[in-house]
Amino acid sequence: MDHSNINTIKDFKVADHFIRYVQIDTQSDASSATFPSTAKQLNLSKLLVEELLAIGVKDAQLDQNGYVYGTIPSNTNKQVPVICFCSHVDTSPDCSGKDVKPIIHTNYQGQDLVLPDDSSVVIRFTEHKDLAEQIGNDIITASGTTLLGADDKAGVAEIMEAARLLINNPQIKHGDIKILFTPDEEIGRGVDFVNLEHLGAQFAYTMDGEKAGTIEDETFSADAAKVTIHGVSVHPGFAKNKMQSAIKIAAKIVESLPTDRLSPESTSGKQGFVHPTNISGTVEKATIDFIVRDHATNNLQQHENELEALVKEITATYPGCTYTFETKEQYRNMKEVLDQYPQIMEIGLEAIERAGMKAEKRSIRGGTDGSRLSFMGLPCPNVFAGGHAFHGKMEWVSVQDMEKAVKTILHIAALWEEKSN
Numbered sequence: 001m002d003h004s005n006i007n008t009i010k011d012f013k014v015a016d017h018f019i020r021y022v023q024i025d026t027q028s029d030a031s032s033a034t035f036p037s038t039a040k041q042l043n044l045s046k047l048l049v050e051e052l053l054a055i056g057v058k059d060a061q062l063d064q065n066g067y068v069y070g071t072i073p074s075n076t077n078k079q080v081p082v083i084c085f086c087s088h089v090d091t092s093p094d095c096s097g098k099d100v101k102p103i104i105h106t107n108y109q110g111q112d113l114v115l116p117d118d119s120s121v122v123i124r125f126t127e128h129k130d131l132a133e134q135i136g137n138d139i140i141t142a143s144g145t146t147l148l149g150a151d152d153k154a155g156v157a158e159i160m161e162a163a164r165l166l167i168n169n170p171q172i173k174h175g176d177i178k179i180l181f182t183p184d185e186e187i188g189r190g191v192d193f194v195n196l197e198h199l200g201a202q203f204a205y206t207m208d209g210e211k212a213g214t215i216e217d218e219t220f221s222a223d224a225a226k227v228t229i230h231g232v233s234v235h236p237g238f239a240k241n242k243m244q245s246a247i248k249i250a251a252k253i254v255e256s257l258p259t260d261r262l263s264p265e266s267t268s269g270k271q272g273f274v275h276p277t278n279i280s281g282t283v284e285k286a287t288i289d290f291i292v293r294d295h296a297t298n299n300l301q302q303h304e305n306e307l308e309a310l311v312k313e314i315t316a317t318y319p320g321c322t323y324t325f326e327t328k329e330q331y332r333n334m335k336e337v338l339d340q341y342p343q344i345m346e347i348g349l350e351a352i353e354r355a356g357m358k359a360e361k362r363s364i365r366g367g368t369d370g371s372r373l374s375f376m377g378l379p380c381p382n383v384f385a386g387g388h389a390f391h392g393k394m395e396w397v398s399v400q401d402m403e404k405a406v407k408t409i410l411h412i413a414a415l416w417e418e419k420s421n
């Protein structure tokens with residue numbers, strides 16, 4: 001039973017926050033060696049600290065690595081686990097995030113959304129299945145030349161609005177609530193310098209998922225593999241029966257990868273894959289970078305063995321050629337950690353239901369900040385933020401779904417208090 005009247009709250013400002021944040025370019029850059037990878041991410045992080053201080057989050061601060069931390073102190077006598085809500089400020093390097101012009105399409109009626117700055121960009125009702133559930137809602141899109149940045153400024157706006165509402169509605173009882181905004185999630189460095197000791201949370205929820213009502217406790221487990229081919233380099237004019245080109249051997253390996261299975265193009269659901277992401281080389285030496293993914297961690301070894309066997313078989317036909325095969329752990333399926341603390345998901349699912357949705361547990365074919373946080377000691381599933389069609393010009397989110405996410409945060413905070421002694 002909800003004694004805190006969360007569902008009667010009407011004065012949501014989440015869309016205002018969102019519109020403000022998406023206009024700040026925060027694209028991250030994998031080729032940068034700095035942290036955060038781009039200084040412009042700090043423009044948003046600094047604003048968030050100012051806004052947190054203004055709503056009464058007294059300890060809000062930006063640290064030297066670009067992380068924003070803040071606390072909403074407990075307002076109950078109960079001993080409640082410290083819960084953190086987390087999202088990332090950066091947007092994907094895959095699509096420009098400069099001069100984003102957000103457009104609100106009010107009272108959506110099922111039409112195709114033609115974006116004005118490039119009329120070839122059309123969000124079609126028939127292609128975006130989740131639009132069917134948005135009739136009557138207010139949908140926010142970009143204008144056709146940039147991404148929107150709902151990933152993950154929707155999550156940022158939702159946490160900011162939930163913080164404001166928690167402070168203004170003391171009838172909602174909660175323990176210490178921590179806020180964390182990370183940089184560089186999109187390039188896989190989101191938690192590289194996070195200070196979990198300073199954060200001081202026991203459990204966390206990233207607000208970085210997709211469709212309203214969903215919560216994810218399962219990600220891929222991920223390794224990287226690097227194949228290096230050492231060929232035999234000879235002057236091409238004198239190469240007959242001598243040259244063994246590492247470039248050609250590398251190409252042959254890529255050509256021989258399975259195509260009807262174990263590839264991103266041929267798999268879905270919980271099926272894993274081996275995927276070349278970069279290839280470079282000379283006659284003398286060539287390297288192929290792979291990512292290896294599977295929901296079951298012990299399948300990774302199997303996929304890597306299969307890849308190495310293929311490399312071995314192909315290079316064996318070139319007697320002067322040698323190879324090295326290296327693998328590196330990237331992240332692990334957070335379910336391995338989350339299953340040890342079932343209450344995190346139970347409360348997440350119950351909060352979604354209390355906020356008026358049908359809760360749906362999903363798994364992600366990817367990773368989140370939460371997959372790494374979980375293994376760093378902060379168990380952390382991923383809650384919907386409401387955005388769709390991430391990382392491209394057709395990205396969209398509805399105001400109503402962001403409001404549902406805000407309510408979900410409030411219910412999570414209240415449920416942890418309610419279930420504590």
Ligand SMILES: [Zn+2]
Binds near residue numbers: 088151152185208
């Ligand atoms: Zn994201």
